[in-house]
Amino acid sequence: MRMGEPLRLVANDVAIEYGARRVLAGVSFELRTGETLVVTGANGSGKSSLLRVICGLQRPARGMVTIEVNGTVLRPSEALHLLGWVAPDLHLYRELTALENLTFFAAVRGMRCNRADLEALLADVGLGGRGDDLLAAYSSGMTQRLRYAYALLHHPRILTLDEPTVTFDARGVALVEQVIARQRERGITVIATNDPREERFGDYILRLGRERL
Amino acid sequence: MSDRLRLDQAAKILLGVWMAGIVVAMFLVVPQYVGLGDAGRIIILHVPTAWITTVAFAVSAVYSIRYLWKRRASDDAGAVAAAEAGFLFCALATVSGMWFANIVWGTPWNWDPRETTILILLLIYAAYFALRSALDDVERRRRLSAVYNLFAAVTMPFLLFVAPRMAESTLHPNCAFIQGSHCDGIWLELNGARVGQLGDVVLALQGIEQRGDLAVAQVEVRMPGLREVALLTPSFELSSGKPADRPEFPGQQFLLAVEGVDLTNGRVLLNMEAPGTGLLSNSRTFWTFMAANIGFLGLFIWLYRLRADVLLLQDRLARREVAYELPA
Amino acid sequence: MDPRVSPQSTVEASTTTAPPKAPLLTAAWAVFRKDVRSELRTRYALNAILLFAVSTVVAMSLGMGPLTTSRNADLPIIHAALLWVAILFAAFTGLARAFVQEEEARTAAALRLSARPTAVFLGKLWFNLALLLLIVAVTTTLFVVMLRVQVGNPGLLAALLLAGSLGLVAATTLIAAIIARASVKGALFAVLSFPLLAPLLVVAIQGSANALAGRGWESGVGALQVLAGYTIALFTASLFLFNNVWEP
Incomplete structure (x- = not known):
């Protein structure tokens, strides 16, 4: 299988604060191609924030996350194309259809995708034939499936999944397992979850507690 | 450390004496003027404050550039402190000017080019503070207000270019201070x-x-x-x-x-x-005026640096509270 | 390039180090088209602005009805000032929408993760320009018809309205991006924009008054030059500053 160039995701002493509240103090880890990290912890322990920091969607109060390909550290703008993010926080355009959403995100990423490619992607996440429905009419499970389509659209080498199976039925859980297994061959996966059953995906497990000094 | 403190102390005393001297000179050294009477003395207060307003705006913009460049809290504190001091001087210049205009020109406001520019500057400062108070996240507040400050600075040349063209002449004595303004009628x-x-x-x-x-x-x-x-x-x-x-x-x-x-x-x-043209050709007025400019500049620098230190201290205290999870 | 990448697997190619960077204008165009499509479907901004423009002009014509040129030599400047005030306030109600919508619907994160900041800025700028040109066209037409304004030099007026719109959009798009991140949005947009728009308004009103009074093109060239300079300066500054606004 193709692994691409060696990839490294390094978190160095990452601290996260919300106003006067510190939710995460000094987390460090290092992941390489093929590795999966599962982050667990109680509500408010900073799991989601850590994933947002990895994706560059949030600025840490201290420390930093770097992404290296072939030993060179990427600038945040270069790293965007390597990152995929699935989270309850991820919202797409409700007034557009699923296909319109995907077409838009493909276009701003500079990808040339035709309708058949995107329909195949939708079928992969179990939304075959629902591409022309407005997102406003989607159920929560379908919305979660579309988040996978959004995140996998550009075949990211680093996939971050925040509560990956939330609102999913058994078939949805099977989809997640398949996605994680495939991602193992392509790059790095970081999963944030409270579900003990999902800890089995991880090569490493990071348990976050309520930080106290 | 103690040397610096002593130097600071000396500078503060010197500034105090200097400003006191200017206030005395404003009433004892500067002569009365035909048509202006005692109102003419306001030049010693009004012109330096108006001038410091623009200096403060420029200082604040420079700090804003530095903040966006290096993202240091101290630069943001400098930008805010300079803007606050500038706002104070801006208000002083506006009020003293309106007062003088009411006595000497018979109208507090007549859309003179300099009145227009200082009013817009006052609005920009006010908008800057309104923006800061509407942003909750500290880092975002610093970053976005710095952006606004710089963006506003980009429009200033246009304002300075346009305002004098709104009217064909100015009532302000000594047109030479403002480029492009028509004194020629x-x-x-x-x-x-x-x-x-x-x-x-x-x-x-x-x-x-x-x-x-x-x-x-x-x-x-x-x-x-x-x-x-x-x-x-x-x-x-x-x-x-x-x-x-x-x-x-x-x-x-x-x-x-x-x-x-x-x-x-x-x-x-x-x-x-308007009465008052040629005010500065009197050497006693001129030198008091120059001394006042230096004094007000010193006052501005002292004020904004003091305020910047206070802001930084507040920031550090807030951080310590975070670190030890002290109740707010 | 990796020799194993075959032409049909364009998607695979994006897994290499240097992903195909979206051409800036293509990505910006995609953002613009997305915004237009969303707007046409939801009409969040469109309905509000058009009704706002209609109400303003009707309110003005109710009050200004009896004014005629024969009784008032200042009528062109009064008309020009009123027209620009109507345009300005309609712009304040609608132009922040493009960015505020992304934050309120919480779609900004998805956009941030996919698109280059400059592409987002340009797309939103074009969208705002299209929206503003529509506002200006509707407001001006209503204004001329309902207040029975005599337009002496329609070409010059159109040029000034276009140049003024460009300047207005160049100044307000960055501010819309700023206030989208703030807690109070609506009022702040006008508060932050107005002082920066003052030079533009002065020039545009004076130029438009000349155009309404029927003076020749030479009376408006100066105004057009200032407006062009203003637009270029603010557009360039926006391009430099936008990254700082858009970062999380």
Whole structure:
């Protein structure tokens, strides 16, 4: 299988604060191609924030996350194309259809995708034939499936999944397992979850507690 | 450390003595002026504060650039402190100016170019503070307010370019301080452009008459707050080439003068005159004025650095509270 | 390039180090088209602005009805000032929408993760320009018809309206991006924009008054030059500053 160039995701002493509240103090880890990290912890322990920091969607109060390909550290703008993010926080355009959403995100990423490619992607996440429905009419499970389509659209080498199976039925859980297994061959996966059953995906497990000094 | 403290102390005392000296000189050294009386002394306070306002805006913009470049809390504190001090000086300059204008020109506000620019500057400062108070996240507040500060600075040259062109002349003494402002008045002709504007006064030339050595112009005057159209007849002495009779604008204390006549083509150069031109040609006034500029600059630097230190201290205290999870 | 990448597997190619960077204008165009499509479907901004423009003009014509040129020589400048005030306030109600919508619907994160900041800025700028040109066209037409304004030099007026719109959009798009991140949005947009728009308004009103009074093109060239300079300066500054606004 193709692994691409060696990839490294390094978190160095990452601290996260919300106003006067510190939710995460000094987390460090290092992941390489093929590795999966599962982050667990109680509500408010900073799991989601850590994933947002990895994706560059949030600025840490201290420390930093770097992404290296072939030993060179990427600038945040270069790293965007390597990152995929699935989270309850991820919202797409409700007034557009699923296909319109995907077409838009493909276009701003500079990808040339035709309708058949995107329909195949939708079928992969179990939304075959629902591409022309407005997102406003989607159920929560379908919305979660579309988040996978959004995140996998550009075949990211680093996939971050925040509560990956939330609102999913058994078939949805099977989809997640398949996605994680495939991602193992392509790059790095970081999963944030409270579900003990999902800890089995991880090569490493990071348990976050309520930080106290 | 103690050397620096002693130096700071000495500088503070020197500044205090210097400013006290300026206040005394403002009343004892600066002479009275014809037409201005004691109101003329305001130049010692008004002009330096107005000048410091623009200096403060520039200092704040430089700190904002540095903040976006290096993202250090100290640069943001500098930008805020300079803006706050600038706002204070801006308000002082505006109020002192309106007060003076009311006494000497008979109107507190007449959309003079410098009045326009300082009002917009006041609004920009106010908007900057409004933006800061509307942003909850500390880092985002610093970043976005720095962006706004710089963006506002980009529009300043246009304001300085446009404002003087809104009116053909300024009542402010010593036009030379503001580039592009017309001190020269306005040429009106009987066969061409008859209507022109000085400040917020609209003038229309109705006729020119020669009476011996005098050329008398009939000028129709319309201005805000004036119900009826007034007819003024300023005159010009042809032999000496100087304005002769200078009537006051109705309800105001500034004058309409004819500063040039071209009888063959029916053209007249009209200008408004306010008392106070040539104020700085008196050396006692000039040196007190210069000393005041230095003093106010020192006052501004002391003020904004003090404020910046306080802001930084507050920031550190807040961080310590985070670290130890002290109740807010 | 990796020799194993075959032409049909364009998607695979994006797994290499240097992903195909979206051409800036293509990505910006995609953002613009997305915004237009969303707007046409939801009409969040469109309905509000058009009704706002209609109400303003009707309110003005109710009050200004009896004014005629024969009784008032200042009518062109009064008309020009009123027209620009109507345009300005309609712009304040609608132009922040493009960015505020992304934050309120919480779609900004998805956009941030996919698109280059400059592409987002340009797309939103074009969208705002299209929206503003529509506002200006509707407001001006209503204004001229309902207040029975005599337009002496329609070409010059159109040029000034276009140049003024460009300047207005160049100044307000960055500010819209700023206030989208703030807690109070609506009022703040006008508060932050107005002082920066003051030079533009002065020039545009004076120029438009000349155009309404029927003076020649030479009376408006100066105004057009200032407006062009203003637009270029603010657009360039926006391009430099936008990254700082858009970062999380």
